């Protein structure tokens with residue numbers, strides 16, 4: 779049953795992602811579209827692409843996949859308020875990257891470190907240029923954290 783729910787969830791997430799990517803980008807194909815890691819809004823774009831399906835476009839936890847999750851995604855604009863005014867940078871990095879697993883039960887939140895490593899490897903399959911997978915994963919997560927920090931309720 780668990781596996782079944784997970785499969786459905788995975789399918790829904792990829793369908794949502796495919797639809798979102800299809801509307802957001804016309805050509806070239808999404809997987810080969812040039813990436814701009816230097817854009818100041820890289821974090822925001824990455825959030826809308828990968829996180830809004832569950833956390834909502836405003837990050838308040840009201841994404842379209844919420845009815846299919848066992849646990850409600852938290853409001854990501856209250857991280858500062860919920861932590862005595864300090865942005866819990868390292869904890870969030872670990873949660874997003876995937877190293878920080880809950881003490882018990884399974885998590886609904888995808889493991890982004892693994893996801894990004896796979897995406898980056900696919901992106902670079904045809905390339906003869908060397909790339910540093912860990913640096914790419916780090917830059918994507920740092921971009922997300924920079925965006926999350928910007929949208930905190932102060």
Ligand code: HEC
Pocket residue numbers: 791824825828829830831832833843847849850851852854857870873874884885886887888890922
């Ligand atoms: C499939 C739904 C889903 C997607 C997609 C998703 N999340 Fe989550 N997220 C959750 C759920 C549910 C939780 C609550 C804990 C759990 O179940 O793992 C959570 C928890 C979190 C937390 C922990 C907050 C805290 O205070 O502990 C952070 C940070 C977070 N998500 C960030 C992100 C980011 C950034 C992305 C995109 C890269 C993302 N999430 C994509 C469902 C999702």
